[in-house]
Amino acid sequence: MKKEKLIEKYDSHVELHSKQHPTIERWRARLLDGVQGSVLDSGVGAGGNFPYYGKDVRLTGVDFSPKMIERAQEQAVKYGIEADLMVEDIEEVDLRAGQFDYVVSTLTLCSYPNPVRVLNRFGEWCKDDGEMLLLEHGLSVNKAIRALQKGVEPVFHQVTGCHVHRDILEIVRRSDLELVSAEGHWSGIFHLVRARPKRV
Numbered sequence: 001m002k003k004e005k006l007i008e009k010y011d012s013h014v015e016l017h018s019k020q021h022p023t024i025e026r027w028r029a030r031l032l033d034g035v036q037g038s039v040l041d042s043g044v045g046a047g048g049n050f051p052y053y054g055k056d057v058r059l060t061g062v063d064f065s066p067k068m069i070e071r072a073q074e075q076a077v078k079y080g081i082e083a084d085l086m087v088e089d090i091e092e093v094d095l096r097a098g099q100f101d102y103v104v105s106t107l108t109l110c111s112y113p114n115p116v117r118v119l120n121r122f123g124e125w126c127k128d129d130g131e132m133l134l135l136e137h138g139l140s141v142n143k144a145i146r147a148l149q150k151g152v153e154p155v156f157h158q159v160t161g162c163h164v165h166r167d168i169l170e171i172v173r174r175s176d177l178e179l180v181s182a183e184g185h186w187s188g189i190f191h192l193v194r195a196r197p198k199r200v
């Protein structure tokens with residue numbers, strides 16, 4: 001799908017992505033517990049992670065949807081977060097290397113055209129002792145669910161802009177990041193992942 005079309009789609013999905021799901025909220029809370037310092041939230045959306053950031057977080061949020069960024073601005077004020085929010089494509093944005101304590105990506109790897117490249121960029125932007133925190137969804141480990149996901153993929157992508165048939169752990173393994181831990185949920189559809197930049 002063309003980028004302009006994808007942006008239009010996400011612009012029209014602000015309300016949908018502002019809704020909370022109790023299980024996902026629990027995962028966000030666990031993943032982001034203890035996050036502090038300078039944080040990049042990639043594909044920040046409507047600010048779904050904001051309730052879980054401490055007051056001392058200095059947040060940079062990137063999203064290519066202007067409507068999502070508008071909503072994220074409102075949420076940053078609501079939660080008292082110091083946030084620099086920018087309308088940019090994460091595959092093209094120019095950020096200084098080695099500046100973030102944490103790079104957070106929740107429910108976004110399904111949308112990027114080149115997820116491995118994006119993870120590699122996360123690794124470059126992260127401090128040497130920083131961490132990447134991911135909450136992502138992808139292909140299930142259950143054969144029947146996988147078949148269903150592969151079947152619905154073309155239509156699902158057209159409707160939502162998101163790919164349901166990506167192998168998240170394989171994407172992390174193919175990237176330059178070092179996998180620290182991964183936790184699978186819901187027949188392996190959802191993953192909570194911690195990773196570090198691999199330095200040579």
Ligand SMILES: C[S@@+](CC[C@H](N)C(=O)[O-])C[C@H]1O[C@@H](n2cnc3c(N)ncnc32)[C@H](O)[C@@H]1O
Nearest residue numbers: 010043044045048063064065089090106107111
């Ligand atoms: C499913 S939403 C998730 C939003 C948020 N991270 C959350 O957890 O609620 C995916 C977000 O990624 C953004 N996005 C997708 N591709 C992008 C890209 N190439 N650059 C920047 N943002 C992108 C979309 O605009 C959308 O806001």
